[in-house]
Amino acid sequence: MATVGKVIKCQAAVAWEPNVPMVIEEIEVAPPQANEIRIKVIATGVCHTDLYHLFEGKNKEGFPAVLGHEGAGVVESVGPGVTEFKPGDKVIPLFLSQCRECRFCKCPKTNLCDQSWSSDRYAQMSDTTTRFSCRGQPILQFMGTSTFSEYTVLNQVAVVKIHDDAPLERVCLLGCGISTGYGAAINTAKVEPGSVCAVFGLGAVGLAAVMGCKNAGASRIIAVDINEQKFEKAKIFGATDFVNPKSHKKPISEVLAEMTNGGVDFSMECVGNGAVMRSALESCVKGWGVSVLVGWTDVQDFSARPIQLISGKTWKGSLFGGFKSKDSVPKLVLDYMAGRIMLDEFVTHTMSLDQVNDAVQLMKTGGCIRTIINLSK
Structure with missing residues:
Protein backbone atom coordinates (compact mmCIF):
# COMPACT_ATOMS: atom_id res chain seq x y z
CA MET A 1 0.00 0.00 0.00
CA ALA A 2 1.08 3.56 -0.66
CA THR A 3 0.55 4.50 2.98
CA VAL A 4 2.80 1.84 4.51
CA GLY A 5 5.53 3.37 6.68
CA LYS A 6 4.12 6.86 6.27
CA VAL A 7 2.14 9.21 8.50
CA ILE A 8 -1.54 9.13 7.53
CA LYS A 9 -3.68 12.23 7.77
CA CYS A 10 -7.32 11.41 8.40
CA GLN A 11 -10.52 12.51 10.09
CA ALA A 12 -11.20 11.74 13.75
CA ALA A 13 -13.56 12.89 16.49
CA VAL A 14 -11.36 14.52 19.13
CA ALA A 15 -12.62 15.03 22.68
CA TRP A 16 -10.52 17.99 23.79
CA GLU A 17 -11.97 18.20 27.32
CA PRO A 18 -14.74 16.67 29.44
CA ASN A 19 -18.35 17.77 29.13
CA VAL A 20 -17.75 19.37 25.72
CA PRO A 21 -18.86 17.93 22.35
CA MET A 22 -16.22 16.21 20.25
CA VAL A 23 -14.68 18.07 17.32
CA ILE A 24 -14.06 16.51 13.91
CA GLU A 25 -10.39 17.21 13.26
CA GLU A 26 -7.70 16.23 10.81
CA ILE A 27 -5.24 14.19 12.84
CA GLU A 28 -1.93 12.55 12.03
CA VAL A 29 -1.61 8.82 12.62
CA ALA A 30 2.00 7.63 12.82
CA PRO A 31 3.12 4.26 11.38
CA PRO A 32 2.95 1.25 13.71
CA GLN A 33 6.04 0.56 15.78
CA ALA A 34 7.26 -2.81 17.10
CA ASN A 35 4.38 -5.22 17.83
CA GLU A 36 1.80 -2.72 16.62
CA ILE A 37 -0.84 -2.74 13.89
CA ARG A 38 -2.39 0.17 12.01
CA ILE A 39 -6.03 -0.36 11.09
CA LYS A 40 -8.42 1.35 8.73
CA VAL A 41 -11.60 1.55 10.81
CA ILE A 42 -14.70 0.66 8.79
CA ALA A 43 -17.42 0.86 11.44
CA THR A 44 -17.79 1.53 15.14
CA GLY A 45 -20.58 1.43 17.66
CA VAL A 46 -21.20 4.20 20.19
CA CYS A 47 -21.15 2.71 23.68
CA HIS A 48 -22.22 4.15 27.02
CA THR A 49 -18.59 3.97 28.21
CA ASP A 50 -17.77 6.65 25.62
CA LEU A 51 -20.59 8.74 27.06
CA TYR A 52 -19.36 8.03 30.60
CA HIS A 53 -15.84 9.26 29.83
CA LEU A 54 -17.05 12.39 28.05
CA PHE A 55 -19.80 13.55 30.40
CA GLU A 56 -19.73 11.52 33.63
CA GLY A 57 -16.18 10.46 34.53
CA LYS A 58 -14.65 13.89 33.88
CA ASN A 59 -11.05 12.92 34.63
CA LYS A 60 -9.16 15.69 32.85
CA GLU A 61 -6.02 13.56 32.69
CA GLY A 62 -7.80 11.41 30.09
CA PHE A 63 -8.01 14.29 27.58
CA PRO A 64 -7.54 15.22 24.78
CA ALA A 65 -8.44 11.84 23.34
CA VAL A 66 -10.08 10.08 20.45
CA LEU A 67 -12.91 8.03 21.92
CA GLY A 68 -14.51 4.86 20.57
CA HIS A 69 -13.75 1.25 21.48
CA GLU A 70 -16.41 -0.85 19.72
CA GLY A 71 -15.00 -1.04 16.22
CA ALA A 72 -14.03 -3.24 13.30
CA GLY A 73 -11.73 -2.64 10.38
CA VAL A 74 -9.03 -3.86 8.04
CA VAL A 75 -5.28 -4.05 8.70
CA GLU A 76 -3.46 -1.35 6.74
CA SER A 77 0.10 -2.17 7.89
CA VAL A 78 2.01 -3.93 10.64
CA GLY A 79 5.09 -3.03 12.64
CA PRO A 80 8.23 -5.08 13.28
CA GLY A 81 7.66 -8.33 15.15
CA VAL A 82 4.04 -8.78 14.07
CA THR A 83 3.49 -12.22 12.55
CA GLU A 84 -0.16 -12.91 13.43
CA PHE A 85 -1.60 -10.26 11.09
CA LYS A 86 -1.09 -9.07 7.53
CA PRO A 87 -2.49 -6.16 5.49
CA GLY A 88 -6.05 -6.83 4.39
CA ASP A 89 -7.05 -8.93 7.41
CA LYS A 90 -10.43 -8.13 8.91
CA VAL A 91 -10.01 -7.42 12.61
CA ILE A 92 -11.75 -6.22 15.76
CA PRO A 93 -9.86 -3.98 18.23
CA LEU A 94 -9.99 -5.22 21.83
CA PHE A 95 -10.23 -2.87 24.81
CA LEU A 96 -9.47 -5.94 26.92
CA SER A 97 -6.28 -7.48 25.57
CA GLN A 98 -5.08 -11.07 25.74
CA CYS A 99 -1.30 -11.47 25.62
CA ARG A 100 -1.51 -15.19 26.45
CA GLU A 101 1.68 -14.89 28.50
CA CYS A 102 0.84 -13.13 31.80
CA ARG A 103 -0.48 -14.87 34.93
CA PHE A 104 -4.03 -13.71 34.23
CA CYS A 105 -4.08 -14.93 30.63
CA LYS A 106 -2.76 -18.31 31.75
CA CYS A 107 -5.45 -18.63 34.41
CA PRO A 108 -8.82 -20.06 33.24
CA LYS A 109 -10.59 -18.27 36.10
CA THR A 110 -10.32 -14.77 34.60
CA ASN A 111 -10.19 -12.83 31.34
CA LEU A 112 -7.97 -10.03 32.67
CA CYS A 113 -4.58 -9.32 31.10
CA ASP A 114 -1.51 -7.63 32.61
CA GLN A 115 -0.71 -5.98 29.27
CA SER A 116 -4.04 -4.19 29.01
CA TRP A 117 -4.10 -0.36 28.90
CA SER A 118 -6.02 -0.44 32.19
CA SER A 119 -3.06 -1.86 34.11
CA ASP A 120 -1.49 1.61 34.32
CA ARG A 121 -4.16 4.12 33.30
CA TYR A 122 -7.39 2.69 34.72
CA ALA A 123 -8.63 5.95 36.24
CA GLN A 124 -7.84 8.02 33.13
CA MET A 125 -9.31 5.42 30.71
CA SER A 126 -6.63 6.35 28.20
CA ASP A 127 -3.20 5.21 27.07
CA THR A 128 -0.25 7.60 27.02
CA THR A 129 1.35 5.44 24.34
CA THR A 130 -0.23 7.09 21.33
CA ARG A 131 0.37 7.35 17.61
CA PHE A 132 -2.08 10.27 17.29
CA SER A 133 -1.33 13.97 17.06
CA CYS A 134 -3.37 17.03 16.16
CA ARG A 135 -2.22 20.64 15.82
CA GLY A 136 1.21 19.53 17.00
CA GLN A 137 -0.19 18.05 20.21
CA PRO A 138 -0.32 14.37 21.24
CA ILE A 139 -3.85 12.96 21.37
CA LEU A 140 -4.46 10.09 23.80
CA GLN A 141 -5.93 6.77 22.76
CA PHE A 142 -9.10 5.93 24.65
CA MET A 143 -9.05 2.44 26.19
CA GLY A 144 -6.08 1.69 23.92
CA THR A 145 -8.35 1.57 20.86
CA SER A 146 -9.81 4.92 19.65
CA THR A 147 -12.20 3.81 16.93
CA PHE A 148 -13.75 7.26 16.30
CA SER A 149 -10.96 7.73 13.77
CA GLU A 150 -10.55 6.62 10.17
CA TYR A 151 -7.24 5.02 11.19
CA THR A 152 -5.95 3.81 14.54
CA VAL A 153 -2.88 1.98 15.86
CA LEU A 154 -3.03 -0.80 18.44
CA ASN A 155 -0.72 -3.26 20.12
CA GLN A 156 -1.11 -6.70 18.57
CA VAL A 157 -2.28 -8.13 21.93
CA ALA A 158 -5.35 -5.88 21.61
CA VAL A 159 -6.49 -6.97 18.14
CA VAL A 160 -8.09 -10.18 16.89
CA LYS A 161 -8.47 -11.50 13.35
CA ILE A 162 -11.98 -12.52 12.31
CA HIS A 163 -13.60 -14.37 9.40
CA ASP A 164 -13.03 -12.81 5.97
CA ASP A 165 -16.76 -12.75 5.23
CA ALA A 166 -17.80 -11.07 8.48
CA PRO A 167 -19.88 -7.88 7.95
CA LEU A 168 -17.85 -5.26 9.82
CA GLU A 169 -20.79 -2.87 10.26
CA ARG A 170 -22.40 -5.49 12.52
CA VAL A 171 -19.63 -7.51 14.18
CA CYS A 172 -18.05 -4.30 15.47
CA LEU A 173 -20.64 -4.56 18.26
CA LEU A 174 -18.85 -7.64 19.56
CA GLY A 175 -15.94 -5.42 20.57
CA CYS A 176 -17.80 -4.40 23.73
CA GLY A 177 -21.50 -4.12 24.52
CA ILE A 178 -23.05 -7.28 23.12
CA SER A 179 -20.23 -9.54 24.29
CA THR A 180 -20.36 -7.89 27.72
CA PHE A 320 -16.38 -8.08 28.88
CA GLY A 321 -18.74 -10.89 29.77
CA GLY A 322 -15.94 -13.06 31.15
CA PHE A 323 -14.72 -13.76 27.61
CA LYS A 324 -11.00 -14.14 26.98
CA SER A 325 -10.98 -11.71 24.10
CA LYS A 326 -8.71 -13.21 21.43
CA ASP A 327 -10.02 -16.72 22.05
CA SER A 328 -13.69 -15.79 22.11
CA VAL A 329 -14.46 -12.91 19.75
CA PRO A 330 -13.79 -14.87 16.52
CA LYS A 331 -16.16 -17.58 17.81
CA LEU A 332 -18.82 -14.99 18.57
CA VAL A 333 -18.46 -13.65 15.03
CA LEU A 334 -19.09 -17.17 13.71
CA ASP A 335 -22.06 -17.54 16.07
CA TYR A 336 -23.58 -14.41 14.55
CA MET A 337 -22.91 -15.56 11.00
CA ALA A 338 -24.58 -18.90 11.82
CA GLY A 339 -27.62 -17.24 13.38
CA ARG A 340 -26.91 -18.40 16.93
CA ILE A 341 -26.79 -14.85 18.31
CA MET A 342 -28.43 -11.64 17.14
CA LEU A 343 -26.67 -8.40 16.20
CA ASP A 344 -28.82 -6.74 13.54
CA GLU A 345 -31.65 -6.27 16.04
CA PHE A 346 -29.49 -4.04 18.25
CA VAL A 347 -28.86 -1.45 15.53
CA THR A 348 -31.38 1.39 15.53
CA HIS A 349 -29.39 4.11 13.75
CA THR A 350 -26.51 4.41 11.26
CA MET A 351 -24.61 7.70 10.98
CA SER A 352 -21.42 9.20 9.58
CA LEU A 353 -18.43 10.31 11.63
CA ASP A 354 -19.44 13.96 11.48
CA GLN A 355 -22.69 13.00 13.23
CA VAL A 356 -20.95 11.38 16.21
CA ASN A 357 -22.17 14.02 18.67
CA ASP A 358 -25.73 13.35 17.51
CA ALA A 359 -25.13 9.66 18.19
CA VAL A 360 -23.88 10.45 21.70
CA GLN A 361 -26.93 12.62 22.34
CA LEU A 362 -29.22 9.81 21.21
CA MET A 363 -27.62 7.49 23.73
CA LYS A 364 -27.71 10.15 26.44
CA THR A 365 -31.49 10.55 26.03
CA GLY A 366 -32.25 6.85 25.59
CA GLY A 367 -33.28 7.38 21.98
CA CYS A 368 -31.35 4.43 20.56
CA ILE A 369 -30.12 0.95 21.34
CA ARG A 370 -26.97 1.04 19.23
CA THR A 371 -25.87 3.60 16.66
CA ILE A 372 -23.28 2.48 14.11
CA ILE A 373 -20.83 5.09 12.84
CA ASN A 374 -19.89 4.18 9.27
CA LEU A 375 -16.37 5.41 8.45
CA SER A 376 -15.98 3.62 5.12
CA LYS A 377 -17.68 6.29 2.98
Whole structure:
Protein backbone atom coordinates (compact mmCIF):
# COMPACT_ATOMS: atom_id res chain seq x y z
CA MET A 1 0.00 0.00 0.00
CA ALA A 2 1.08 3.56 -0.66
CA THR A 3 0.55 4.50 2.98
CA VAL A 4 2.80 1.84 4.51
CA GLY A 5 5.53 3.37 6.68
CA LYS A 6 4.12 6.86 6.27
CA VAL A 7 2.14 9.21 8.50
CA ILE A 8 -1.54 9.13 7.53
CA LYS A 9 -3.68 12.23 7.77
CA CYS A 10 -7.32 11.41 8.40
CA GLN A 11 -10.52 12.51 10.09
CA ALA A 12 -11.20 11.74 13.75
CA ALA A 13 -13.56 12.89 16.49
CA VAL A 14 -11.36 14.52 19.13
CA ALA A 15 -12.62 15.03 22.68
CA TRP A 16 -10.52 17.99 23.79
CA GLU A 17 -11.97 18.20 27.32
CA PRO A 18 -14.74 16.67 29.44
CA ASN A 19 -18.35 17.77 29.13
CA VAL A 20 -17.75 19.37 25.72
CA PRO A 21 -18.86 17.93 22.35
CA MET A 22 -16.22 16.21 20.25
CA VAL A 23 -14.68 18.07 17.32
CA ILE A 24 -14.06 16.51 13.91
CA GLU A 25 -10.39 17.21 13.26
CA GLU A 26 -7.70 16.23 10.81
CA ILE A 27 -5.24 14.19 12.84
CA GLU A 28 -1.93 12.55 12.03
CA VAL A 29 -1.61 8.82 12.62
CA ALA A 30 2.00 7.63 12.82
CA PRO A 31 3.12 4.26 11.38
CA PRO A 32 2.95 1.25 13.71
CA GLN A 33 6.04 0.56 15.78
CA ALA A 34 7.26 -2.81 17.10
CA ASN A 35 4.38 -5.22 17.83
CA GLU A 36 1.80 -2.72 16.62
CA ILE A 37 -0.84 -2.74 13.89
CA ARG A 38 -2.39 0.17 12.01
CA ILE A 39 -6.03 -0.36 11.09
CA LYS A 40 -8.42 1.35 8.73
CA VAL A 41 -11.60 1.55 10.81
CA ILE A 42 -14.70 0.66 8.79
CA ALA A 43 -17.42 0.86 11.44
CA THR A 44 -17.79 1.53 15.14
CA GLY A 45 -20.58 1.43 17.66
CA VAL A 46 -21.20 4.20 20.19
CA CYS A 47 -21.15 2.71 23.68
CA HIS A 48 -22.22 4.15 27.02
CA THR A 49 -18.59 3.97 28.21
CA ASP A 50 -17.77 6.65 25.62
CA LEU A 51 -20.59 8.74 27.06
CA TYR A 52 -19.36 8.03 30.60
CA HIS A 53 -15.84 9.26 29.83
CA LEU A 54 -17.05 12.39 28.05
CA PHE A 55 -19.80 13.55 30.40
CA GLU A 56 -19.73 11.52 33.63
CA GLY A 57 -16.18 10.46 34.53
CA LYS A 58 -14.65 13.89 33.88
CA ASN A 59 -11.05 12.92 34.63
CA LYS A 60 -9.16 15.69 32.85
CA GLU A 61 -6.02 13.56 32.69
CA GLY A 62 -7.80 11.41 30.09
CA PHE A 63 -8.01 14.29 27.58
CA PRO A 64 -7.54 15.22 24.78
CA ALA A 65 -8.44 11.84 23.34
CA VAL A 66 -10.08 10.08 20.45
CA LEU A 67 -12.91 8.03 21.92
CA GLY A 68 -14.51 4.86 20.57
CA HIS A 69 -13.75 1.25 21.48
CA GLU A 70 -16.41 -0.85 19.72
CA GLY A 71 -15.00 -1.04 16.22
CA ALA A 72 -14.03 -3.24 13.30
CA GLY A 73 -11.73 -2.64 10.38
CA VAL A 74 -9.03 -3.86 8.04
CA VAL A 75 -5.28 -4.05 8.70
CA GLU A 76 -3.46 -1.35 6.74
CA SER A 77 0.10 -2.17 7.89
CA VAL A 78 2.01 -3.93 10.64
CA GLY A 79 5.09 -3.03 12.64
CA PRO A 80 8.23 -5.08 13.28
CA GLY A 81 7.66 -8.33 15.15
CA VAL A 82 4.04 -8.78 14.07
CA THR A 83 3.49 -12.22 12.55
CA GLU A 84 -0.16 -12.91 13.43
CA PHE A 85 -1.60 -10.26 11.09
CA LYS A 86 -1.09 -9.07 7.53
CA PRO A 87 -2.49 -6.16 5.49
CA GLY A 88 -6.05 -6.83 4.39
CA ASP A 89 -7.05 -8.93 7.41
CA LYS A 90 -10.43 -8.13 8.91
CA VAL A 91 -10.01 -7.42 12.61
CA ILE A 92 -11.75 -6.22 15.76
CA PRO A 93 -9.86 -3.98 18.23
CA LEU A 94 -9.99 -5.22 21.83
CA PHE A 95 -10.23 -2.87 24.81
CA LEU A 96 -9.47 -5.94 26.92
CA SER A 97 -6.28 -7.48 25.57
CA GLN A 98 -5.08 -11.07 25.74
CA CYS A 99 -1.30 -11.47 25.62
CA ARG A 100 -1.51 -15.19 26.45
CA GLU A 101 1.68 -14.89 28.50
CA CYS A 102 0.84 -13.13 31.80
CA ARG A 103 -0.48 -14.87 34.93
CA PHE A 104 -4.03 -13.71 34.23
CA CYS A 105 -4.08 -14.93 30.63
CA LYS A 106 -2.76 -18.31 31.75
CA CYS A 107 -5.45 -18.63 34.41
CA PRO A 108 -8.82 -20.06 33.24
CA LYS A 109 -10.59 -18.27 36.10
CA THR A 110 -10.32 -14.77 34.60
CA ASN A 111 -10.19 -12.83 31.34
CA LEU A 112 -7.97 -10.03 32.67
CA CYS A 113 -4.58 -9.32 31.10
CA ASP A 114 -1.51 -7.63 32.61
CA GLN A 115 -0.71 -5.98 29.27
CA SER A 116 -4.04 -4.19 29.01
CA TRP A 117 -4.10 -0.36 28.90
CA SER A 118 -6.02 -0.44 32.19
CA SER A 119 -3.06 -1.86 34.11
CA ASP A 120 -1.49 1.61 34.32
CA ARG A 121 -4.16 4.12 33.30
CA TYR A 122 -7.39 2.69 34.72
CA ALA A 123 -8.63 5.95 36.24
CA GLN A 124 -7.84 8.02 33.13
CA MET A 125 -9.31 5.42 30.71
CA SER A 126 -6.63 6.35 28.20
CA ASP A 127 -3.20 5.21 27.07
CA THR A 128 -0.25 7.60 27.02
CA THR A 129 1.35 5.44 24.34
CA THR A 130 -0.23 7.09 21.33
CA ARG A 131 0.37 7.35 17.61
CA PHE A 132 -2.08 10.27 17.29
CA SER A 133 -1.33 13.97 17.06
CA CYS A 134 -3.37 17.03 16.16
CA ARG A 135 -2.22 20.64 15.82
CA GLY A 136 1.21 19.53 17.00
CA GLN A 137 -0.19 18.05 20.21
CA PRO A 138 -0.32 14.37 21.24
CA ILE A 139 -3.85 12.96 21.37
CA LEU A 140 -4.46 10.09 23.80
CA GLN A 141 -5.93 6.77 22.76
CA PHE A 142 -9.10 5.93 24.65
CA MET A 143 -9.05 2.44 26.19
CA GLY A 144 -6.08 1.69 23.92
CA THR A 145 -8.35 1.57 20.86
CA SER A 146 -9.81 4.92 19.65
CA THR A 147 -12.20 3.81 16.93
CA PHE A 148 -13.75 7.26 16.30
CA SER A 149 -10.96 7.73 13.77
CA GLU A 150 -10.55 6.62 10.17
CA TYR A 151 -7.24 5.02 11.19
CA THR A 152 -5.95 3.81 14.54
CA VAL A 153 -2.88 1.98 15.86
CA LEU A 154 -3.03 -0.80 18.44
CA ASN A 155 -0.72 -3.26 20.12
CA GLN A 156 -1.11 -6.70 18.57
CA VAL A 157 -2.28 -8.13 21.93
CA ALA A 158 -5.35 -5.88 21.61
CA VAL A 159 -6.49 -6.97 18.14
CA VAL A 160 -8.09 -10.18 16.89
CA LYS A 161 -8.47 -11.50 13.35
CA ILE A 162 -11.98 -12.52 12.31
CA HIS A 163 -13.60 -14.37 9.40
CA ASP A 164 -13.03 -12.81 5.97
CA ASP A 165 -16.76 -12.75 5.23
CA ALA A 166 -17.80 -11.07 8.48
CA PRO A 167 -19.88 -7.88 7.95
CA LEU A 168 -17.85 -5.26 9.82
CA GLU A 169 -20.79 -2.87 10.26
CA ARG A 170 -22.40 -5.49 12.52
CA VAL A 171 -19.63 -7.51 14.18
CA CYS A 172 -18.05 -4.30 15.47
CA LEU A 173 -20.64 -4.56 18.26
CA LEU A 174 -18.85 -7.64 19.56
CA GLY A 175 -15.94 -5.42 20.57
CA CYS A 176 -17.80 -4.40 23.73
CA GLY A 177 -21.50 -4.12 24.52
CA ILE A 178 -23.05 -7.28 23.12
CA SER A 179 -20.23 -9.54 24.29
CA THR A 180 -20.36 -7.89 27.72
CA GLY A 181 -24.06 -8.50 28.34
CA TYR A 182 -24.28 -11.88 26.62
CA GLY A 183 -21.24 -13.25 28.44
CA ALA A 184 -22.41 -11.91 31.80
CA ALA A 185 -25.36 -14.29 31.54
CA ILE A 186 -23.67 -17.38 30.12
CA ASN A 187 -20.15 -17.09 31.60
CA THR A 188 -20.37 -15.09 34.82
CA ALA A 189 -23.87 -15.80 36.13
CA LYS A 190 -23.86 -19.23 34.47
CA VAL A 191 -27.62 -19.07 33.97
CA GLU A 192 -29.16 -22.55 34.17
CA PRO A 193 -31.95 -24.14 32.10
CA GLY A 194 -35.36 -23.57 33.67
CA SER A 195 -34.15 -20.74 35.90
CA VAL A 196 -35.82 -17.38 36.54
CA CYS A 197 -33.77 -14.27 35.67
CA ALA A 198 -34.11 -10.50 36.00
CA VAL A 199 -32.19 -8.02 33.87
CA PHE A 200 -32.01 -4.43 35.13
CA GLY A 201 -31.54 -1.90 32.32
CA LEU A 202 -32.48 -2.51 28.69
CA GLY A 203 -29.75 -0.75 26.77
CA ALA A 204 -27.64 -2.83 24.39
CA VAL A 205 -25.79 -4.53 27.26
CA GLY A 206 -29.01 -5.41 29.07
CA LEU A 207 -30.69 -6.70 25.93
CA ALA A 208 -27.62 -8.83 25.23
CA ALA A 209 -27.93 -10.20 28.77
CA VAL A 210 -31.57 -11.06 28.01
CA MET A 211 -30.38 -12.87 24.89
CA GLY A 212 -27.82 -14.75 26.96
CA CYS A 213 -30.44 -15.81 29.50
CA LYS A 214 -32.67 -17.11 26.72
CA ASN A 215 -29.86 -19.00 24.99
CA ALA A 216 -28.93 -20.55 28.34
CA GLY A 217 -32.47 -21.91 28.69
CA ALA A 218 -34.01 -19.63 31.32
CA SER A 219 -37.76 -20.26 31.66
CA ARG A 220 -38.60 -16.71 32.73
CA ILE A 221 -36.72 -13.50 31.99
CA ILE A 222 -37.99 -10.37 33.72
CA ALA A 223 -36.95 -7.13 32.00
CA VAL A 224 -36.70 -4.15 34.37
CA ASP A 225 -36.49 -0.58 33.06
CA ILE A 226 -38.11 2.81 33.67
CA ASN A 227 -38.43 3.32 29.90
CA GLU A 228 -41.38 1.15 28.86
CA GLN A 229 -40.68 1.83 25.18
CA LYS A 230 -37.84 -0.70 25.46
CA PHE A 231 -40.12 -3.56 26.49
CA GLU A 232 -41.11 -4.50 22.93
CA LYS A 233 -37.47 -4.65 21.93
CA ALA A 234 -36.67 -6.81 24.97
CA LYS A 235 -39.38 -9.25 23.88
CA ILE A 236 -37.47 -9.84 20.64
CA PHE A 237 -34.44 -11.01 22.61
CA GLY A 238 -36.44 -13.33 24.87
CA ALA A 239 -37.88 -11.34 27.78
CA THR A 240 -41.11 -12.84 29.14
CA ASP A 241 -42.12 -10.31 31.83
CA PHE A 242 -41.75 -6.55 32.09
CA VAL A 243 -41.57 -4.30 35.13
CA ASN A 244 -41.27 -0.52 35.42
CA PRO A 245 -40.09 0.26 38.98
CA LYS A 246 -41.79 3.65 38.81
CA SER A 247 -45.17 1.94 38.41
CA HIS A 248 -44.94 0.45 41.90
CA LYS A 249 -44.98 2.03 45.34
CA LYS A 250 -42.91 -0.74 46.92
CA PRO A 251 -39.22 -1.51 46.25
CA ILE A 252 -38.58 -3.40 43.03
CA SER A 253 -37.02 -6.26 45.02
CA GLU A 254 -40.35 -6.81 46.79
CA VAL A 255 -42.22 -6.67 43.50
CA LEU A 256 -39.96 -9.33 41.99
CA ALA A 257 -40.14 -11.47 45.14
CA GLU A 258 -43.94 -11.52 44.86
CA MET A 259 -43.71 -12.41 41.16
CA THR A 260 -41.26 -15.28 41.69
CA ASN A 261 -42.06 -16.92 45.04
CA GLY A 262 -39.22 -15.27 46.92
CA GLY A 263 -36.84 -13.90 44.31
CA VAL A 264 -35.09 -14.66 41.04
CA ASP A 265 -32.33 -17.22 40.57
CA PHE A 266 -30.13 -14.80 38.64
CA SER A 267 -30.11 -11.03 38.29
CA MET A 268 -27.89 -8.80 36.14
CA GLU A 269 -27.43 -5.07 36.73
CA CYS A 270 -26.72 -3.44 33.36
CA VAL A 271 -27.12 0.23 34.28
CA GLY A 272 -24.01 1.20 36.21
CA ASN A 273 -25.91 2.66 39.18
CA GLY A 274 -25.09 1.85 42.79
CA ALA A 275 -28.70 1.87 43.99
CA VAL A 276 -29.78 -0.42 41.15
CA MET A 277 -26.91 -2.79 41.96
CA ARG A 278 -28.27 -3.17 45.47
CA SER A 279 -31.80 -3.68 44.19
CA ALA A 280 -30.60 -6.39 41.82
CA LEU A 281 -28.92 -8.26 44.68
CA GLU A 282 -31.96 -7.91 46.93
CA SER A 283 -34.15 -9.28 44.13
CA CYS A 284 -32.36 -12.63 44.22
CA VAL A 285 -33.75 -15.60 46.12
CA LYS A 286 -31.96 -16.44 49.35
CA GLY A 287 -29.93 -19.63 49.47
CA TRP A 288 -28.60 -19.68 45.92
CA GLY A 289 -29.40 -16.44 44.10
CA VAL A 290 -26.60 -14.93 41.99
CA SER A 291 -26.41 -11.24 41.10
CA VAL A 292 -23.90 -9.90 38.58
CA LEU A 293 -22.63 -6.32 38.25
CA VAL A 294 -22.33 -5.56 34.55
CA GLY A 295 -22.99 -1.82 34.14
CA TRP A 296 -19.88 0.38 34.06
CA THR A 297 -19.27 3.06 36.67
CA ASP A 298 -16.30 4.17 38.72
CA VAL A 299 -17.75 7.25 40.44
CA GLN A 300 -20.28 5.59 42.72
CA ASP A 301 -20.06 3.46 45.84
CA PHE A 302 -22.49 0.65 46.52
CA SER A 303 -23.50 -1.19 49.66
CA ALA A 304 -25.67 -4.01 50.94
CA ARG A 305 -26.78 -5.49 54.25
CA PRO A 306 -24.48 -8.39 55.18
CA ILE A 307 -27.45 -10.73 55.66
CA GLN A 308 -27.98 -10.58 51.88
CA LEU A 309 -24.75 -12.53 51.42
CA ILE A 310 -24.81 -14.49 54.68
CA SER A 311 -28.14 -15.93 53.55
CA GLY A 312 -26.40 -17.61 50.64
CA LYS A 313 -26.57 -15.13 47.81
CA THR A 314 -23.56 -14.45 45.59
CA TRP A 315 -22.54 -11.01 44.28
CA LYS A 316 -20.18 -11.04 41.29
CA GLY A 317 -18.71 -8.65 38.74
CA SER A 318 -18.26 -9.19 35.02
CA LEU A 319 -15.88 -7.47 32.61
CA PHE A 320 -16.38 -8.08 28.88
CA GLY A 321 -18.74 -10.89 29.77
CA GLY A 322 -15.94 -13.06 31.15
CA PHE A 323 -14.72 -13.76 27.61
CA LYS A 324 -11.00 -14.14 26.98
CA SER A 325 -10.98 -11.71 24.10
CA LYS A 326 -8.71 -13.21 21.43
CA ASP A 327 -10.02 -16.72 22.05
CA SER A 328 -13.69 -15.79 22.11
CA VAL A 329 -14.46 -12.91 19.75
CA PRO A 330 -13.79 -14.87 16.52
CA LYS A 331 -16.16 -17.58 17.81
CA LEU A 332 -18.82 -14.99 18.57
CA VAL A 333 -18.46 -13.65 15.03
CA LEU A 334 -19.09 -17.17 13.71
CA ASP A 335 -22.06 -17.54 16.07
CA TYR A 336 -23.58 -14.41 14.55
CA MET A 337 -22.91 -15.56 11.00
CA ALA A 338 -24.58 -18.90 11.82
CA GLY A 339 -27.62 -17.24 13.38
CA ARG A 340 -26.91 -18.40 16.93
CA ILE A 341 -26.79 -14.85 18.31
CA MET A 342 -28.43 -11.64 17.14
CA LEU A 343 -26.67 -8.40 16.20
CA ASP A 344 -28.82 -6.74 13.54
CA GLU A 345 -31.65 -6.27 16.04
CA PHE A 346 -29.49 -4.04 18.25
CA VAL A 347 -28.86 -1.45 15.53
CA THR A 348 -31.38 1.39 15.53
CA HIS A 349 -29.39 4.11 13.75
CA THR A 350 -26.51 4.41 11.26
CA MET A 351 -24.61 7.70 10.98
CA SER A 352 -21.42 9.20 9.58
CA LEU A 353 -18.43 10.31 11.63
CA ASP A 354 -19.44 13.96 11.48
CA GLN A 355 -22.69 13.00 13.23
CA VAL A 356 -20.95 11.38 16.21
CA ASN A 357 -22.17 14.02 18.67
CA ASP A 358 -25.73 13.35 17.51
CA ALA A 359 -25.13 9.66 18.19
CA VAL A 360 -23.88 10.45 21.70
CA GLN A 361 -26.93 12.62 22.34
CA LEU A 362 -29.22 9.81 21.21
CA MET A 363 -27.62 7.49 23.73
CA LYS A 364 -27.71 10.15 26.44
CA THR A 365 -31.49 10.55 26.03
CA GLY A 366 -32.25 6.85 25.59
CA GLY A 367 -33.28 7.38 21.98
CA CYS A 368 -31.35 4.43 20.56
CA ILE A 369 -30.12 0.95 21.34
CA ARG A 370 -26.97 1.04 19.23
CA THR A 371 -25.87 3.60 16.66
CA ILE A 372 -23.28 2.48 14.11
CA ILE A 373 -20.83 5.09 12.84
CA ASN A 374 -19.89 4.18 9.27
CA LEU A 375 -16.37 5.41 8.45
CA SER A 376 -15.98 3.62 5.12
CA LYS A 377 -17.68 6.29 2.98
